[in-house]
Amino acid sequence: MPRTVSRGVVALLLSCTLLLTTAACNDDDKTSASSSSTPTASASFEQQKLAKTRFVANAGLAAGATYQWIVKPYREGKFKKGADGRTFALVKAGLAGAFTYNRLKAALNNAKGDPLLSKAVAPLTAGIESLKELGTKLRKGEVGDADVGVFESVINSVKEAGKSAGAEVKDQIPSTSQLGGQG
Numbered sequence: 289m290p291r292t293v294s295r296g297v298v299a300l301l302l303s304c305t306l307l308l309t310t311a312a313c314n315d316d317d318k319t320s321a322s323s324s325s326t327p328t329a330s331a332s333f334e335q336q337k338l339a340k341t342r343f344v345a346n347a348g349l350a351a352g353a354t355y356q357w358i359v360k361p362y363r364e365g366k367f368k369k370g371a372d373g374r375t376f377a378l379v380k381a382g383l384a385g386a387f388t389y390n391r392l393k394a395a396l397n398n399a400k401g402d403p404l405l406s407k408a409v410a411p412l413t414a415g416i417e418s419l420k421e422l423g424t425k426l427r428k429g430e431v432g433d434a435d436v437g438v439f440e441s442v443i444n445s446v447k448e449a450g451k452s453a454g455a456e457v458k459d460q461i462p463s464t465s466q467l468g469g470q471g
Contacts, residue, residue: 339401340455343409346398347450348460350391351443356461357384358426362436367429374429382427383467388439389419392446399453408449415442 357380361367366377396416399409419442422435450457 342398346395385423
C-alpha cells in the first residue's frame with residue numbers, strides 16, 4: 289500500500305510540474321487572452337485530424353447499424369406480418385434508426401472541424417434530418433421499401449462525401465448496448 293501511495297504522489301508532483309512548466313513557458317508580454325484566441329498551425333492540424341477520425345467513427349457506426357438492423361432484416365423479410373421474431377426485429381430496427389440519426393448528426397458536427405469534409409457533407413443535412421422520425425416508424429412496424437431506401441441512400445451519400453474528402457467510411461456494427469444508449 290505505501291508503494292501505491294508513493295506512486296500516486298510522484299504522479300501528482302509530475303503532473304503539477306508539467307502544468308507549471310507549460311504555464312511558465314507561455315509567460316511573455318502578450319496578454320493571455322490574445323495568445324489563447326489565436327490557434328497555432330499544429331493545433332488546427334490536430335483539430336482537423338481528429339475531426340476526420342471522429343467523422344469516420346460516427347459515420348461508420350451509423351452505416352453498420354443501418355445495414356445490420358434495418359436493411360438486412362428488411363431484405364430477409366423479418367418486418368413482414370407473421371414473420372418469426374418480427375417484434376424483436378422491429379424494436380431493434382427502431383433503436384438502430386434512432387442510433388443512426390444520432391451518429392450521423394454527430395458526424396456532421398465532426399465534419400465542421402475539417403474544411404474539405406465540411407463542404408462535402410453540407411448538402412447531406414436535409415437527408416439526415418429526414419431520418420429523424422423513421423426510427424419511430426420502424427418501431428411501430430410502419431416501414432416500407434421507401435423508408436429503408438432512405439436509410440440506404442443517406443448512408444451511401446455520407447460514405448461518398450467522406451471518401452471525396454479523404455475520410456473513407458467503413459461499416460462498424462455497434463453492440464446492442466450501444467443501440468440502447470448504454471455503451
